[in-house]
Amino acid sequence: MENSGESRKRVVVIGGGLAGSLVAKTLQYSADVTLIDPKEYFEITWANLRTMVEPSFGERTVINHRDYLINGRIITSTATNITENEVVTADGHFIPYDYLVIATGHVEHVPKTRTERLNHYQKENQQIKSAKSILIVGGGPSGVELAGEIAVDYPDKKVTLVHKGSRLLEFIGPKAADKALNWLRSHRVEVKLGQSVDLNDFSDEGTYVTSAGETILADCHFLCIGIPLGSSWLRETVLKDNLDNRGRLMVDENLRVKGHKNIFAIGDITDIPEAKQGYLAQKHALVTAKNIKLLMDGQKESKLVTYHPGSAIAIVSLGRKEAVAQFTFVTISGCIPGMIKSKDLFVTKTRKDRGLDAGNASSKNKGN
């Protein structure tokens, strides 16, 4: 039976990313749900790089929280403190909870409104279009995917990718990294490994010097380096002792913060021993929604669903049609993994999971 009316339990979700948006959406008719996020929208993170080369793609991937959270309260602010029974936000709200879900993944300073975010993509696209040469700093998934998008959509641009590690894509195996490197080089992307660029120290506009003393000329640059975990604010809260030495929240097998019966943590912020991937963050969301429903229904602790860490599966797009994929026993590249990810970037599925239609596919996408 649905938990209705005044008896509905209060579930507060902090963070409206891949994990938080899904748990909020899933519980909205079973509980009194409040979602706290500093921006008014949820964004499909891995589609950002496509949106930089095709800004209209963002119409489907930047989604107002209100579009999927129809029956919940949205607070557009940052959580700054937690006590045993309420959350405090930067704009002065004190929000009581019966169950709390922390899903603050990574902190990225992005615009507050969807319109501003879409305008931002237009500007980045103008930068790409008007540049003859482009520097990308960072060879993780963002840097590699951005280089791939530009190489395919704007093959006349000179793209240089600088990465401080000895190989690309260090979050997956070396075989996948080699395949990505070969693909980029075959698409005329110059890749410099084992070097970094100090962006605070470039004297002439458009001239960059790497740590190895090499000079790179580029009309613009994009920074694709790791962004910090969204957990530093927890250091002064009741959960301060639940952070491990990497700043991640330690959770039990039911995804509750260890030692707390009504506080869950999901997504990239957790210490679950698995790759930090959005498809796993969404699995955490569904397990947590089930567990909160079970607890609200008064079920025994022993009935709670156990989360089993996922295996190391990852797909990195290389433009619109190709990709490199690492599955449990095999690593492949080319059109087959490209068919799985690169055309639609799981946008239709991610929207459907939030009760939305596919949205209008752009002309470029339809034509693929």
Ligand SMILES: Cc1cc2nc3c(=O)[nH]c(=O)nc-3n(C[C@H](O)[C@H](O)[C@H](O)COP(=O)(O)OP(=O)(O)OC[C@H]3O[C@@H](n4cnc5c(N)ncnc54)[C@H](O)[C@@H]3O)c2cc1C
């Ligand atoms: C380029 C790129 C490609 C990727 N490709 C894939 C892929 O193909 N497949 C895949 O599965 N994963 C992929 N990932 C990883 C995936 O994006 C992450 O694992 C996923 O976003 C984690 O979700 P999350 O909800 O834990 O955190 P996030 O998506 O980082 O969301 C965190 C949310 O919390 C909010 N927040 C932070 N601090 C606070 C606070 N104090 N108060 C309130 N709100 C706060 C933020 O604003 C944000 O909305 C990719 C990532 C990148 C960057």
